[in-house]
Amino acid sequence: MTTRDLKTSEVLRDGTDEVVLPVRVPFAALLPWLSRHRGKTVVIKFGGNAMVDEELKASFAEDIAFLHHAGLRPVVVHGGGPQINAALDRYGIVTEFRAGLRVTTPEVMDIVRGVLVGQVQRELVGLLNRHGPLAIGMTGEDARTITATRHRPEIDGEPVDIGRVGEITDIDTGAVEALLLDGRIPVFSSIACSADDHHVYNVNADTVAATLAVALKAETLMVLTDVEGLYEDWPKSDEVISELRAKELESLLPGLSSGMVPKMEGCLRAVRNGVGSARVIDGRVHHSVLLSISTYEGVGTTVVPD
Secondary structure: OOOOEEOOOOEEEOOOOEEEOOOOEEHHHHHHHHHHHOOOEEEEEEOHHHHOOHHHHHHHHHHHHHHHHOOOEEEEEEOOHHHHHHHHHHOOOOOOEEOOEEOEOHHHHHHHHHHHHHHHHHHHHHHHHHHOOOEEEEEOOHHHOEEEEEOOOEEOOEEOOOEOEEEEEEEOOHHHHHHHHOOOEEEEEOEEEOOOOOOEEEOOHHHHHHHHHHHOOOOEEEEEEOOOOOEOOOOOOOOEOOEEEHHHHHHHHHHOOOOOHHHHHHHHHHHOOOOOEEEEEEOOOOOHHHHHHHOOOOOEEEEEOO
């Protein structure tokens, strides 16, 4: 059994539970990683095409359920850019972007909050709970898990007001730890509260995932995106860097595209603050989480400490 592949219909047993492996991978490659990480926390940022493609959503949920049943402690963080854009279009609201961030008025924040918590989170929780009573939806507002202040980016050297966009100032993982101890999978919408609870803020989901990974002392941070990984010399080459150290990543950051910057900054922050490794993986690939774990497909870029 250790040298052949496991198929969808085959079952991995640990003496008490039985776990269906949802994708064909070499068992010999997967088992050492699962054994090493059993009991450890893994934070996964769910985003990109995986959020809008029905089959990719289902395969992602299968992967997370498998990790849970195999003895790991997954925590999922999600954003919802495409769904938010669609909702704003339906309401006829045009939003402006400044410094690469959506200007978030109170009206826009109400829609963002409703989409993230009432639509994206509920759907993901439902998909996970097809595999058992596992997932519970959360936001940073719950038990004041994530506190933020208004983020004021600089344009031409001057700070600008872009509304209810938040910058994390504090994190309290007590409620998350309680859920993990109870055998649940927390599913986080990237919303935070102000210190006085008078405002809520939309926070970049990559930043939330990295901050949670550090606070929870996670073994691994995984970030799903719409590219194969970090390219060696984009756009001149499409060769993906399979692994790099924190110092190497830091030197590459100034030349990265705006979409990759928060993801790679989050990976860098994570591995420099105690997280064992951080991976950017291709969410367009079915079962990319398990394929990344098994390492035989090379579906992303791994960042490790110096």
